Amino acid sequence: MATPVSIEVWNPNGKYRVISTKPMPGTRWIRLLTDQNCRVEICTQKKTILSVEDILTLIGDKCDGVIGQLTEDWGEVLFSALSKAGGKAFSNMAVGYNNVDVDAATKYGVAVGNTPGVLTETTAELAASLSLAASRRIVEADEFMRAGLYDGWLPHLFVGNLLKGQTVGVIGAGRIGSAYARMMIEGFKMNLIYFDLYQATRLEKFVTAYGQFLKSNGEEPVTWKRASSMQEVLREADVISLHPILDKTTYHLINKDSLAIMKKEAILVNCSRGPVVDEVALVEHLKENPMFRVGLDVFEDEPFMKPGLRDMKNAVVVPHIASASKWTREGMATLAALNVLGKIKGYPLWSNPNQVEPFLDENSPPPAACPSIVNAKPLGLTASKL
Ligand SMILES: NC(=O)c1ccc[n+]([C@@H]2O[C@H](COP(=O)([O-])OP(=O)(O)OC[C@H]3O[C@@H](n4cnc5c(N)ncnc54)[C@H](O)[C@@H]3O)[C@@H](O)[C@H]2O)c1
Numbered sequence: 255m256a257t258p259v260s261i262e263v264w265n266p267n268g269k270y271r272v273i274s275t276k277p278m279p280g281t282r283w284i285r286l287l288t289d290q291n292c293r294v295e296i297c298t299q300k301k302t303i304l305s306v307e308d309i310l311t312l313i314g315d316k317c318d319g320v321i322g323q324l325t326e327d328w329g330e331v332l333f334s335a336l337s338k339a340g341g342k343a344f345s346n347m348a349v350g351y352n353n354v355d356v357d358a359a360t361k362y363g364v365a366v367g368n369t370p371g372v373l374t375e376t377t378a379e380l381a382a383s384l385s386l387a388a389s390r391r392i393v394e395a396d397e398f399m400r401a402g403l404y405d406g407w408l409p410h411l412f413v414g415n416l417l418k419g420q421t422v423g424v425i426g427a428g429r430i431g432s433a434y435a436r437m438m439i440e441g442f443k444m445n446l447i448y449f450d451l452y453q454a455t456r457l458e459k460f461v462t463a464y465g466q467f468l469k470s471n472g473e474e475p476v477t478w479k480r481a482s483s484m485q486e487v488l489r490e491a492d493v494i495s496l497h498p499i500l501d502k503t504t505y506h507l508i509n510k511d512s513l514a515i516m517k518k519e520a521i522l523v524n525c526s527r528g529p530v531v532d533e534v535a536l537v538e539h540l541k542e543n544p545m546f547r548v549g550l551d552v553f554e555d556e557p558f559m560k561p562g563l564r565d566m567k568n569a570v571v572v573p574h575i576a577s578a579s580k581w582t583r584e585g586m587a588t589l590a591a592l593n594v595l596g597k598i599k600g601y602p603l604w605s606n607p608n609q610v611e612p613f614l615d616e617n618s619p620p621p622a623a624c625p626s627i628v629n630a631k632p633l634g635l636t637a638s639k640l
């Protein structure tokens with residue numbers, strides 16, 4: 255027998271039944287759905303991660319669409335149940351969708367939405383914060399103060415790394431990786447080396463132009479280099495930030511061998527997905543190299559950390575909060591809701607999922623389009639002419 259789940263219902267007489275597996279920030283997303291004849295059911299169960307069984311219970315016999323979370327396992331079982339209940343739409347409230355079996359969704363004719371763009375700057379800002387916290391040992395120093403250990407200024411107290419003039423390395427120079435690179439280059443005048451499967455032309459142009467600007471002001475210009483391998487970045491960079499998607503090609507991209515070629519005093523930041531780093535190998539590396547430091551937002555077995563990580567003074571760890579600004583989280587909820595609504599209403603696909611601002615303007619109605627559907631092509635969804 256299915257476990258009962260607690261829900262909050264909005265617009266009980268709405269024609270389309272849309273479920274959100276979690277309460278999400280803001281109310282605009284709820285209003286956008288209820289205004290379009292949706293009955294919205296929000297799961298309020300006091301359980302952080304819902305199981306497949308919990309979600310099956312939520313879907314029930316009739317469900318038009320679901321907004322889900324990155325902690326949930328959206329595979330064959332859930333997509334077949336959603337399709338059987340008449341559902342044609344699912345959206346993750348996240349840009350990453352490695353928790354979703356997109357092929358299974360496509361097989362059952364279910365569109366899979368995600369929330370790109372709205373979280374780019376917020377996530378890059380957290381990666382920049384972790385870079386600073388790790389390089390200047392902010393968390394260690396804060397703990398020291400609170401423990402009452404500070405008894406006066408000392409030449410050697412919490413000496414860290416200067417960023418200015420050093421090299422920032424970016425693995426995965428997509429939306430977030432490029433935004434992070436710009437922050438570190440503009441903010442700290444670092445030189446860039448990056449590795450991506452594609453050329454980051456706009457980023458390269460930005461660094462060239464900024465370098466010229468600095469030079470014209472009598473300052474040392476910043477430089478950029480596109481590496482031909484990830485290893486080149488690991489060897490040369492002083493601060494390395496990981497921003498690829500998680501897939502078969504990026505699983506354990508950072509492992510014992512790749513850690514071994516990094517500088518002994520390098521800083522490594524991960525705001526992508528935990529399994530991009532072999533965390534067991536990382537803990538060993540942190541133990542053997544006390545001057546090597548990391549800033550981690552994501553972990554291999556979330557919500558857990560691999561044994562030993564919590565004791566490492568040279569690690570700054572935060573609980574997957576990179577996109578956690580109010581504006582961004584409300585925007586993510588809006589995009590996820592509009593993906594589901596758009597598919598239910600038969601709207602076309604938004605032509606540029608990298609430019610989602612028109613959906614986020616609170617003062618005007620959103621475009622009649624699905625902001626971002628990752629399996630649009632196999633489902634034969636056409637792009638909007640708007
Ligand atoms: N920590 C968080 O809260 C948080 C927030 C947002 C996004 N993310 C993660 O960040 C990822 C990136 O988001 P985005 O919006 O920048 O996506 P994006 O698609 O714009 O960028 C990803 C980049 O990775 C590159 N890439 C793919 N495989 C690669 C490989 N093997 N080696 C090097 N580069 C490779 C792609 O070419 C692309 O440029 C998401 O998929 C998500 O997992 C995490």
Ligand SMILES: O=C(O)[C@H](O)CO
Nearest residue numbers: 347348349350373577
């Ligand atoms: O992929 C994402 O969007 C994050 O992990 C949560 O913002």
